Amino acid sequence: MFLENIKMSLQNVVNNKMRSFLTALGIIIGVASIISLITIMQIATNSITTQFNDLGAGKLVVSAPGTPLKKGLTDRDLQTISQIQGVTAVSPTLSLQATAVRGNIVEENITLEGKSNIYFDQNADIVALGRPLTKIDGENKALVCVINTDLQQLLFSNDDPIGKQLQIKDITYTVVGVLDPTVAGDVMNMVSQQRGTNNSDGKAIIPYQTAMVVAGIRGITSLEVIIDDPDNSTQISNNLEVALKQAFNDKDNSYSIINMDSLIETMNTMLSMMTSLLVGIASIALLVGGIGIMNMMLVSVTERTQEIGLRKALGAKPIQIQTQFIIESIFLSLLGGILGLILGLLISFVASRAMDLDFIVSASAIILGLGFSAGVGIVFGWMPARNASRLNPIDALRSN
Amino acid sequence: MNEILSMKNIIKSYHMGDEDQIILKGINFSVNKGEFVSILGPSGSGKSTMMNIIGCLDKPTSGEYKLNGESIDNLSEKELAHIRSREIGFIFQSFFLLSRLNALQNVELPLIYSGISPADRKTRALEMLEKVKLTNKIHNFPNQLSGGQQQRVAIARALANSPTILLADEPTGALDQKTGHAVMELFKALHAEGHTIIMITHDEHIAKNATRIVKILDGNLYEADDEIPDVD
Numbered sequence: 001m002f003l004e005n006i007k008m009s010l011q012n013v014v015n016n017k018m019r020s021f022l023t024a025l026g027i028i029i030g031v032a033s034i035i036s037l038i039t040i041m042q043i044a045t046n047s048i049t050t051q052f053n054d055l056g057a058g059k060l061v062v063s064a065p066g067t068p069l070k071k072g073l074t075d076r077d078l079q080t081i082s083q084i085q086g087v088t089a090v091s092p093t094l095s096l097q098a099t100a101v102r103g104n105i106v107e108e109n110i111t112l113e114g115k116s117n118i119y120f121d122q123n124a125d126i127v128a129l130g131r132p133l134t135k136i137d138g139e140n141k142a143l144v145c146v147i148n149t150d151l152q153q154l155l156f157s158n159d160d161p162i163g164k165q166l167q168i169k170d171i172t173y174t175v176v177g178v179l180d181p182t183v184a185g186d187v188m189n190m191v192s193q194q195r196g197t198n199n200s201d202g203k204a205i206i207p208y209q210t211a212m213v214v215a216g217i218r219g220i221t222s223l224e225v226i227i228d229d230p231d232n233s234t235q236i237s238n239n240l241e242v243a244l245k246q247a248f249n250d251k252d253n254s255y256s257i258i259n260m261d262s263l264i265e266t267m268n269t270m271l272s273m274m275t276s277l278l279v280g281i282a283s284i285a286l287l288v289g290g291i292g293i294m295n296m297m298l299v300s301v302t303e304r305t306q307e308i309g310l311r312k313a314l315g316a317k318p319i320q321i322q323t324q325f326i327i328e329s330i331f332l333s334l335l336g337g338i339l340g341l342i343l344g345l346l347i348s349f350v351a352s353r354a355m356d357l358d359f360i361v362s363a364s365a366i367i368l369g370l371g372f373s374a375g376v377g378i379v380f381g382w383m384p385a386r387n388a389s390r391l392n393p394i395d396a397l398r399s400n
Numbered sequence: 401m402n403e404i405l406s407m408k409n410i411i412k413s414y415h416m417g418d419e420d421q422i423i424l425k426g427i428n429f430s431v432n433k434g435e436f437v438s439i440l441g442p443s444g445s446g447k448s449t450m451m452n453i454i455g456c457l458d459k460p461t462s463g464e465y466k467l468n469g470e471s472i473d474n475l476s477e478k479e480l481a482h483i484r485s486r487e488i489g490f491i492f493q494s495f496f497l498l499s500r501l502n503a504l505q506n507v508e509l510p511l512i513y514s515g516i517s518p519a520d521r522k523t524r525a526l527e528m529l530e531k532v533k534l535t536n537k538i539h540n541f542p543n544q545l546s547g548g549q550q551q552r553v554a555i556a557r558a559l560a561n562s563p564t565i566l567l568a569d570e571p572t573g574a575l576d577q578k579t580g581h582a583v584m585e586l587f588k589a590l591h592a593e594g595h596t597i598i599m600i601t602h603d604e605h606i607a608k609n610a611t612r613i614v615k616i617l618d619g620n621l622y623e624a625d626d627e628i629p630d631v632d
Contacts, residue, residue, distance in 0.1 A: 004512050011500060012500075015500060306496065307498055310496045310498070311509070311513070312457075312481065312484075313455070313457060313484060313488075313490050314484070314485065314490070314509055314510040314513055314557070315481050315482065315484045315485020315486070315510055315513040315514055315561070316481060316513045317477075317478045317481040317482070317513070318477055318478065318481070319478070320513065393457045394452050394457050394458055397457075397492070397496070
């Protein structure tokens with residue numbers, strides 16, 4: 001019986017091709033806009049959060065310019081910070097401009113960064129060639145460096161630079177490693193990578209202890225605090241603040257903490273709010289589509305009054321008539337739903353290409369699209385179907 | 401006596417504005433198995449209402465109606481649908497075939513509602529179409545069939561569920577004399593096979609094909625040997 005219903009409904013939809021398509025169009029537009037909005041938002045969210053997660057999950061980024069009397073943090077302050085509960089490591093950063101020389105090649109304005117082994121531990125895949133800086137390098141204030149591919153290009157052409165020497169600020173360093181250009185490592189690099197401004201900027205990383213001596217700096221002004229549990233980031237951030245206040249005698253503007261986890265969280269909340277809002281707006285299209293289906297079903301019931309009367313005379317129970325019309329309505333809106341889904345995915349595919357992002361089809365979008373349209377079919381088909389099932393067979397047969 | 405239909409004091413009235421209009425005024429009527437009865441009456445006599453009640457499409461206002469021994473007075477719409485499917489084979493003046501279905505599918509329709517499996521449905525429908533001599537037209541759609549052929553499809557459809565009663569409402573009303581005559585021959589043949597037929601008509605010539613004629617006038621039913629009072 002159920003199969004018969006499906007067959008009958010299908011036949012009716014096919015028999016009225018143009019009308020069925022126009023009716024389904026409302027649903028097609030509604031579902032397509034919902035699906036494309038959800039998918040595009042999901043693609044964007046995914047790409048943003050993966051990038052931020054790569055850089056910032058489980059980290060507090062501290063900037064500590066300090067006070068006129070005390071510029072930056074001392075080794076002892078770093079020690080205190082690393083002993084805060086939940087802090088697994090502290091990765092200080094120093095950055096200055098310098099000139100690099102190799103033989104008669106002079107490269108001005110390269111970035112010289114001082115970092116600890118923690119930085120390399122945290123970004124396991126950042127070194128493409130050779131080795132990262134180690135703890136021992138730092139303790140020995142060793143004259144070794146890891147360079148980026150741009151500097152490799154500038155100073156060594158395409159030769160293997162490992163074990164070779166170069167001079168920065170008149171001090172000779174041995175190259176021990178080359179950075180992978182595709183790994184961002186930290187926020188600043190990511191930003192410059194995306195802007196494409198980093199292209200010809202040479203960079204060399206040396207142990208931060210070495211850098212402090214070379215630059216004559218006594219305090220660390222920039223560091224990343226690695227924490228064990230991102231869920232605990234607020235608590236740890238508060239404790240860190242206490243330590244920083246003590247270090248700088250509670251002076252204003254002497255430090256700032258960026259909690260990456262709470263940033264990501266805030267951003268996710270905003271994105272999902274925006275998604276809900278957009279989907280809410282798109283749902284209006286679906287509602288209008290549903291009303292279109294109801295209208296068409298009401299017309300269809302009126303047109304087929306005699307048929308309904310005949311079916312009843314031949315022994316069709318009211319529920320069988322109702323089922324037939326509901327299935328027809330579901331079929332119509334599901335047809336719209338499927339076409340809308342395809343259209344929506346197509347739109348989001350094009351959009352993701354245009355934004356240069358990875359295209360993902362989420363199961364939730366498909367389930368949502370099909371579920372929504374079937375739901376619309378049931379809700380808006382119910383009333384016309386009930387009308388049909390309640391027709392008096394005598395009146396129905398008499399109608400012309 | 402093998403009584404399959406019995407009506408006792410059936411009254412049917414409708415509300416028309418302020419007053420009740422009584423259409424059937426206490427009908428007593430019974431039909432035995434294998435009878436071919438004509439209900440003859442002019443328009444407005446109440447014969448359509450009579451047919452609706454016999455066909456379980458409508459319920460009497462009062463009185464007792466038993467079909468195949470079962471009282472239908474207190475049945476729900478769903479149960480009435482079941483009774484119609486099992487006991488009644490309708491044949492209408494204007495055939496009422498579904499235009500989008502071919503002859504075979506039209507005959508299968510009542511079998512769908514009585515829950516017969518698809519395979520059995522087809523066998524059964526083919527059998528019925530053979531009975532009305534339309535085996536060569538089974539895939540034709542109603543608009544590809546003549547009026548007579550359409551009515552034969554409708555008769556095959558009415559026979560499909562082996563109903564207790566074939567209930568025909570002006571079955572020749574939309575046909576020319578010649579095809580009408582052929583349909584009547586088919587009815588006679590079906591009667592000879594043992595089918596019970598009740599035919600409603602206003603045409604005395606058509607009515608005479610039956611073995612028994614009852615007349616309905618102004619809401620009252622008269623057997624052939626009853627004396628019909630002057631209406632005036």
